[in-house]
Amino acid sequence: MQLHVESLSHRYGDLLVLEDINLTVQEGEVVAIIGPSGCGKSTLLGMLGGLLKPSAGVVKIGGRVPESCLNPLTYVFQDFALLPWRTVEENVAFALEHHAVARKNMAERVADVLCRTGLEQFARTYPKQLSGGMRQRVGIARALAVNPAVLLMDEPLSALDAQTRDLLMEDFADVWLRQSITTVYVTHNLDEAVRLADRLVVLTRRPGRIRRILPIDIAKEGRTDPANAVALRQIYDEVWQLIRDEAKDADQELAYAQ
Ligand SMILES: Nc1ncnc2c1ncn2[C@@H]1O[C@H](COP(=O)(O)OP(=O)(O)O)[C@@H](O)[C@H]1O
Numbered sequence: 001m002q003l004h005v006e007s008l009s010h011r012y013g014d015l016l017v018l019e020d021i022n023l024t025v026q027e028g029e030v031v032a033i034i035g036p037s038g039c040g041k042s043t044l045l046g047m048l049g050g051l052l053k054p055s056a057g058v059v060k061i062g063g064r065v066p067e068s069c070l071n072p073l074t075y076v077f078q079d080f081a082l083l084p085w086r087t088v089e090e091n092v093a094f095a096l097e098h099h100a101v102a103r104k105n106m107a108e109r110v111a112d113v114l115c116r117t118g119l120e121q122f123a124r125t126y127p128k129q130l131s132g133g134m135r136q137r138v139g140i141a142r143a144l145a146v147n148p149a150v151l152l153m154d155e156p157l158s159a160l161d162a163q164t165r166d167l168l169m170e171d172f173a174d175v176w177l178r179q180s181i182t183t184v185y186v187t188h189n190l191d192e193a194v195r196l197a198d199r200l201v202v203l204t205r206r207p208g209r210i211r212r213i214l215p216i217d218i219a220k221e222g223r224t225d226p227a228n229a230v231a232l233r234q235i236y237d238e239v240w241q242l243i244r245d246e247a248k249d250a251d252q253e254l255a256y257a258q
């Protein structure tokens, strides 16, 4: 499926948070949205998923929903709120219980997704027995279980330590290599964006406008290859300049407001 955003603006009361956003996310493309805190990233994601209605402009969702897809637009948040009284496999199955999935089919789907996310050995484990990174992995497994046509990810790794984040980043990269899923990945972490995205969308500070869209023309399989380190570093630095300027301005504005 693809997403198409046209002239989208949003305000909460008097507060304008997004202004004139125009963006198309192609089928199977991973687009990272980066921008300073408070610039409207989560708001934009909420509109893509239909949780919020924009004050102006339109969001169009097009293309075919695959037959195996139970929930076309699926969110992945920073905090997954796993059910503590359910095991890992029961937590993943939870995502399927609201859908008419036959019991056998459900068990197969759960087993498949646990395998894809490296959780087979933890199927009968309870969330409290897992580390933060593993719990996050369960949340991702739960999102993938419905075979989403579009993944909307809101800072999915922000609550994790750097090492766990690096490991999960590689897991995400693997998931997308095996199966292309149209994805909008909101983050303020440039490492994640440069490792995972096909294109980067840099937003200005609030009201969020598109400051720059940058394609990353290096295959995702090759992003950890030292041969591409210099090219990736250039992209990183270019985006970092943009973000730093925006963050600095936003920071100063906050300081004056206090
Ligand atoms: N429901 C709401 N009502 C009023 N203001 C809100 C609401 N949700 C978010 N905001 C404000 O809108 C701005 C953008 O929020 P958000 O989309 O969460 O930004 P980001 O995800 O980029 O940090 C922030 O200033 C935030 O305080």
Ligand SMILES: [Mg+2]
Binding pocket: 041, 042, 043, 154
């Ligand atoms: Mg946010």
